[in-house]
Amino acid sequence: MKPMNWIKIFPLSILSAEDFLKKIDISGKKLCVVKTEEKFYAIQNKCPHAGAELSNGWCTKGKIICPYHRQEFDLETGRGAPGQGNYVDTYPVEIKDDGVYVGISKPWWRFW
Incomplete structure (x- = not known):
């Protein structure tokens, strides 16, 4: 398992918030954070198909849907639809x- 930098993205009070999709910038990465029923997911924010911001999309049945061309990705694995x-x-x-x-992998050149 790769060493991780754990970065605080929200206070505990966020647990009582309604479900959401938010774009955040941490460690030079743009992520989409999804809160659904007190579970959180973090994925890259840019859709690999056409570059849309996934944080402008929506979620259904454990998938995030891209707002441009309706590409969908599993929130757990990141895999696109068949x-x-x-x-x-x-x-x-x-x-x-x-x-x-959220955990961000430490670059291999910083392991030493």
Whole structure:
């Protein structure tokens, strides 16, 4: 398993918020964070098909739908729907004592 930098993205008070999709910028990455029924997912924000911001899309049945061409991606795995032949990067999310964190892999050249 790769070493991770855990970055706080929300305070614990976000747990009581309604479901949402939000674009965030952390560690030079633009991510789409999805909250659904007190579970969080973090994926790359840019659709690999046409470059749309997935944070402008919507979610249904564990999938995020791109607002441009309706490409869909599994929130757990990042895999596109059958026949799409593409995927989005996913990032681990953890709820800790003081907030919600996302894990960003440390670059290999910083392992030493």
